[in-house]
Amino acid sequence: MMGGTIELESQLNVGTTFTITIPFEIDASYEEREEEKREISEKELSGVKVLLAEDNELNMEIAVFILEKYGMEVEPARNGKEAVDLFASSRNGEFQVILMDVMMPGMDGLTATREIRTLPRKDAGTIPIFAMTANAFADDIRQSKEINFFYDMDRRRILRG
Template sequence: MIHEDLIGSPVHVKRVVMNILTNAIKYNKNNGKICIEFNEIQKNYNTIIIRFKCEDTGIGMSESFQKTIYEPFAQEKAGARTVYGGTGLGMPITKSLVEKMGGTISFESEQGVGTTFYIELPFQIDHNIKHEELKTKEIKKASIKGVNVLLAEDNELNMEIAEFVLESAGANVIKAFNGKEALEIFKESKLGEIDIILMDVMMPVMDGLEAARYIRWSNKENARDIPIIAMTANAFTEDRRRVLEAGMNEHLAKPLESEVLIKTIANYCGKVDHFK
């Protein structure tokens, strides 16, 4: 059965599928094969479970490495795997995203033969969407295509997700992993190279509040005008006050909602598309 409308996180699903397929391609052999399948394996009135299967004929994994595949920075130390590079964060991030969505991930692998991953994800069925209304009324869609975003975030997973959301929407992302890096990148940038700054509040070396103050105090031509958006898990009135006092324009609560993030950036950068 085809379900036209499901409730879930398309950003996280795309990130998971992309990570698995990237690995299947990266670690495959010359003239190797990759087989992918999507199947509905369970359904009731409100919920379905989709199984994603990715089977490759690649180099596979040793039994010892299979035990550590979900550990951060884990990589096979011997054999052909070392020539492929990478940070060793792809599978930990994938597992974390799958679990955040309430799903499961498992695999079968044999060294020299190949690997098969199984991912099962639950989705709610949306019974309430009104298709005809969506087709006939004018829709305003926020666009951030071509916007240059300086993204300051010290958490690797949060950075990965935010970067994927922004780049999928057409933005260009410049990454900084603490406030000091963000400040230096901004000070060294030319006018027009950065349109907006997304700044995590809690970061090592220099936090987001301090970095925002230094940006506003700097002698850069656009230092007073460039939008700075705070990102923080704390959404209390006092936190918002501190953000505004530091010279930031807006306060977004974590976990970030992709639509809210894109609309906020589009609002400050003046990009909204109209279509029917």
């Protein structure tokens, strides 16, 4: 359908080689947009407070190292319940972003996100929550998108994001 070819070469007890050729043209008119060129500086992220929910100690250590390298302040949570409790007990607007592991023991990240989004405070419906997972199956992506809704405090209704 794309004008390509599929070839195979096979020898008994040796193996098979598949060669797939799909012709693509180079877009000569492409120009990189300015926002794509721009690198994020430490100055832009300095002081940003992150709630990081991650149950794996090594992953937590690596994430904290990277985030702090860019000047971000990190508040760690070891599971979803801890993340919900930390957010609920924080000041309104204290956190600028939440990084949420999807698969954690006890309360998973999707459930924690749902609970945070429905807390009776203004920032609960607007704070960016990024799902972190090693699973990249279509169903996992769909579930993460579906649960990461926004809650409109003024109208008391859920907005899908």
